[in-house]
Amino acid sequence: MPRLTIDNQEVEVPAGATVLDAARQLGIDIPTLCHMPGMPPATSCMVCVVKVNDKPRLAPSCALKAEDGMRIQSQCDEVLEARRVALELLLAEHVGDCMGPCQLICPAGMNIPLMIRQIRAGGLEDASVTVKRHIALPAVLGRVCHAPCEKGCRRAQADAAVSICLLKRFVADTDLAREQPYLPVRQATTGKKVAIVGAGPTGASAAWHLLQEGHAVTIIDEQGRPGGMLHKIDAGQLAPDVIRAExxxxxxxxxEFRLGCRVGADVTLDELCRDYDAVLLAVGEASPSAGDLAQKAGLAPQQGKPAVRLAVDRRTFRTSLAGVFAAGGATRAGKHAVLAVADGQAAACAIGQFLAGADVTGPVKPFNVSLGKLLEGEITAFMSSADPAARTQTQPHQPLSPAQARDESARCLHCDCRKADSCRLRQFSGQYGAKPARYRNRQVAFCQRTDHPRLVYESGKCIACGICIRIVEQAGQSPGLCFTGRGFGVTVSIPFNGTIEEAVGGLADQLVSACPTAAWAYRD
Structure with missing residues (x-):
């Protein structure tokens, strides 16, 4: 049995084992895309490379047989750089979006395409979970949001954007009408306490997310009812009952709400800092200046002393006072409610990091590849799987009916990646800091095949690993799949111009599970 060393750890493996097998036995994580246990190595992705015995040439660990006395480096700078380049070369030919344009432009980052698929499938409870994962006040925003997401909707290039805001309202109103509206599960209590000054949309949103993390939250506001600036909106557009319900x-x-309590008069900021582990100033309509924020926080200048100033880092929401954060209208221009809700969510993330003793960075931007400007004819390819009906029209401030919501959801082009959360190409690209545009020279048009009742195949996301071909071949499915083309033009095809359903039969689940990208994915 060969004995080798990987990253200064010694391991003994059975004869015939690979270096990848040995690394996994040690618990060392080496990324793979084209490797599948039980199948011969393909060595096409080259993201599993390692350095062997200080040789100048790196080797793919999935095909490298373990030998006695080997010295392997799997995490040195040379290896990490080679993996990053390999990922960037794969991304150079990638055709598709990780996140839909609507989700990218949504200030709160809500997974809009997923919500729409859930509406279309009749899964309104699932849609409520999706919406409330990011948005604390969806019924409110469904009535007052200025809908920046619809400005990014790709459907507008064909006719008109999907009515995303009304669909969100439909989901939220349906949820509120239930006897038990959806509430997320709270994590175990952390023993940490947060005071939030301001019961408007920023403070409410921050509380929603901090509570889910297990922190205790007290919201303090000088007004007698929560909602802040929301109560200034015409009741015909936003009824007070909706604010109250959410x-x-x-x-x-x-x-816990402490209403009718003014910071600086009924309680001081010093007292809040003493009694709570963190304080968030979400005081709303102060002008975004350090002096004005300090006054709203009850730090009025004293006679004969310099004016109190409270600086804010807009990335981390930290102020110049230890343990004090600030977000919302007091820290930036713009009074749109969705921006306030997004600020609360982001500030909650930063406060959570602070309370956990971690580096306070604020939200981490997820790795994303964007299709960018569409090539000629690509909008037609997107439209091929969408309902061609015109945008649903309603009277001002009127909701969608269930039938209208289903019809409107069918208009979505589903530009996002259906496997964004499980795509290993995306995961590793983010992990290794790959730059999608470094080698990109997009010449291949977006293309998708939907000639299977459960599957969609997007050739632009295929990395030619061959796993799907081997799965179908091992199952004896005919006519099966094959490679066609040469060089960068290699793609998975179906012999004799057959359909996907003919080619893969009942192997849909195996293909989706094994595909390392989202080339093979479920339609819904």
Whole structure:
């Protein structure tokens, strides 16, 4: 049995084992894309390379047989750089979006395409979970949001954007009408306490997310009711009952409200800093200046002393006072409610990092590849799987009916990646800091095949690993799949111009599970 060393750890493996097998036995993580246990190595992706015995040439660990006395480096700078380049070369030919344009432009980052698929499938409870994962006040925003997501909707290039905001309202209103509206599960209590000054959309949003992390939250506001600037919106557009219903859910999640309490008069910021582990100033309509924020926080200048100033880092939401954060209208221009809700979500992330003793960086931007400007004819390819009907029209401030919501959801082009959360190409690209545009020279047009009742195949996301071909071949499915083309033009095809359903039969689940990207994915 060969004995070798990987990253200064010695391991003994059975004869015939690979270096990849040995690394996994040690618990060392080496990324793979084209490798599948039980199949011969393909060595096409080259992301599993390692350095062997200080030789100048790196080798793919999935095909490298373990030998006695080998000295392997799997995490040195040379190896990490080679993996990054390999990923960037794969991304150079990638055709597709990780996140849909609508989700990218949404200030709160809501997974809009997933919500729409869930509406179309009749899964409104699932849609509620999707919406509330990012948005604390969806019924409110469904009525007042200025809908930047619709400006990014690719469907507008064909006719008109999907009515995303009304669909969100439909999901939220349906949820509120239930006897028990959806509430997320709270993590175990952390023993940490957060005071939030301001019960408007920023403070409410921050509370919603901090409570889910297991922190205790007290929201303090000088007004007698929560909602802040929302109560200035015409009741014909946003009824007070809607504000109250969604604020009640935040109470049910565990928030404590101290209303009619003015910071600087009834309680001081020093007292809050003493009694709580963190303080968030979400005081709303102060002008975004350090002096004005300090006054809103009750730090009025004293006679004969310099004016108090409270600087804010807009990336981390930290102020110049230890343990004090600030977000919302007091720290930036713009009064749109969705921006306030997004600020609260992001500030909660930063506060959570602070309370956990981690580096306070604020939200981490997820790795994303964007299709960019569409090539000629690509909008037609997107439209091939969408309902060609015109945008649903309603009277101002009127909701969609269930039938209208289903019809409108069918108009979505589903530009996003259906496997964004499980795509290993995306995961490793983010992990290794790959730059999607470094070698990109997109010449291949977006293309998708939907001639299977459960599957969609997007050739632009295929990395030619061959796993799907081997799965179908091992199952004896005919006519099966094969490679066609040469060089960068290699793609998976179906012999004799057959359909996907004919080619793969009942192997849909195996293909989706094994595909390292989203070339093979479920339609819904």
């Amino acid at each position: 604020m009640d859910l935040i109470v049910r999640l565990g928030a």
